Amino acid sequence: MQFNRQSNSAILLAGILALVVGVGVARFVFTSLLPAMLEDSISIAFAGVLAAINYFGYLSGSIFSIFIKDIYAKVKYFRFGLLLCVICSFALGVTENSTVWVITRFLAGFGAAMALVVGSAIVMLKLQSTNKTKAMGIHFTGLGFSIVITDLLMRSVFYYGGNWQDAWLVLAGFGALFACYSAYVLRFDKQASNDIVKHKFDKSLFSPIAILLICAYFTEGVGMVVQATFLPDIVNSLDGLGGSGGFVWLAVGLAGIPSCILWMRLAHHFGSINIMIIAMFLQIIGILIPTFSNNIIMNLMSGMFFGATFIGLVALFMNFGGQLCYKNPVFIMGAITSAYGFGQIIAPLYCVALIEQFNSYNPALYITAGIVACGILLLTYIKFNFKEAKYCT
Template identity: 60%
Template sequence: MINRLMDREDNISIIIAGMFAVIIGLGVARFAFTSLLPSMLSDYLTITFAGVLASLNFAGYLSGSILSIFIKDINQKVLLFRGGIILAIFSTIVLAYSTNDTVWVIARVIAGFAGAMAFVVGSAIVMMKLKMQSKTKAMGIHFSGIGFSILTTDLISRYVLSSNGTWQDSWVVLTFFAAVLSLYSMYILSFDKKVNQNTVKHKFDTKIFTPFVIILIMAYFAEGVGFVVQATFLPDIINNLPGLEGYGNLTWTLVGLAGIPSCIIWMRLAHKYGSVNIIIIALFLQMIGILIPTFTNNLYLNFLSGIFYGGTFVGLVALFMNLGGQLAKHNPVVLMGALTTSYGIGQVIAPLYSVYFIDLYGNYDYALYLTAFIVLGGILLLLFAKRFQTDKSL
């Protein structure tokens, strides 16, 4: 069994290494920030600075995602992947030993870029290395690593804090954890020798930007907004509800648990009922989850809010990108770039308007109202887009 796990060409070892990369790039370099936010707000961060840091982190991720789309050579991808893993580790450890605002700004931008290298580029390497006829199920397992990344980093952070540790101690432990995983991930997700690729180039065809595709891109912006507010503030949102102080991190744990099977479930539903229909349903559930904390402080309903969020955001990324890939046919790069950019702009904007409303009104309600309204706009756009949908099976 050990020999199999150390085999770079074994499918199981490739999937495990890919999930480790997701935990490092998204869990440690991104989502651990959300898990530790309540503790960091208590003695260092302000909510405004936290929102700015989140926005900058997503700006770094956006730049890395766009870059990765245009890197075709798999050997270059391996180098970028390794660089991203190393940057994710170093941009995490500095948070434990510095409270200099400039250092944190730089570290969070780098962490965002590193996350894209570890996740987006890492996923491309996993896809290429897998040796099986149908890679869909295997990649579904790989993307479930997003939920695992939230769950594992949250459990580590909570354990350190419950053991009388500080948030600085949590960053140290998370860095060590990421460093250990990185050894395996970088070893497996590489090649014994330089890979020669025969890349087929297709002429860019502007005809792919049909009214349906343009509306899809706009709807993906709405999902970028819908994803990021809870991704940044959810534990603090719950902790600020009367009677729910201290339940924020448990809600965040439920986000991770719900995220693990979500991609596989939503993709199966899309195959059966059509991607557009399932995207609309997932967006609606996400919108309800966003609104729950604004009208009730019932513990179980707010747990449901976390489940709705975790159960939709991973699946929605897979649904949109899969649909985009089907529509792009031989021109995936430009369309994937347009979708990624639209989603990324939503991610960058949402934390900034959120902290504005939080400062203005002293609570999260209005930020959540606007976020839900934008997600509703995405739903209405997709309902309208169905009029232009030529392939009803999508």
């Protein structure tokens, strides 16, 4: 049977693997490896700085993606982003130079934005489907797979006697293999220059509903990054749960894999805004659980709530924004992701300051939950004041 790279299955697999490289290898595996690195090489303060730098790179890439005009440029920068993700992960395995780490975490963040924002837009444009909401739900399962696959690879390295440097090298190797497949499939055949679709920068796309959506996604950026950066260490710091943080983080990924399909199906039936409000409410519960319970079951639920909601919310916001601006989905995806990235930069910095002042994660978690609650209020306002919200599923 001949391989058909134009089939929806090939396109979705390529999109999922691109997310494993860009989101897993370049971003979330840092969380998996953080406890080992904290014991061996870096301080919690430097870990927060590295996280913020990575998210700053992600923000830069998200903003940059808004101005990529034609589809072939999108493909070029998508491939460049995958290459950056692999190279930067390899660099972390061969040096402990703090300057190199700062630079590579920034570049990895930029590459992650190319893989997620630009890559997702390419997938949306290439899919031959009458119901792209459900298809994109399958694509965004890659966010959950990115956590699970990279975490299992890391655990395999440790199981066979390796250390965190070895883990970075192994992850870079697998990332290179995945990136090759994604780069091969997610491309467009050359057309005459007059036929190339170009997307111009259009200020009119920043409608009031788009601005409110951008602000709401900013709060979600804050909401996800605290647990995305510190969750294993948060759990390990609780009485009686030392060493359990890795299992809770694995629960995050496992809960995230089916969540996109589930949330997108619910959005198709009940409306994206309604489902986003529910998901953000559940996320608040997950954020607050470690502040009042050191029960392992409760904290596994915290991880599952987090994984199921933050991954689902990425899919919901990206799909909702893409439908609002269906003629140029990468534009609005880049805009809302830029706000998300800005929230991700701020959150690790205030968290580190609060952790060092109070010697506890609780104040940071309380503030984070409050910010997510503000996002719910913004979405509620959109729901009752903009008719466009009713037509975007």
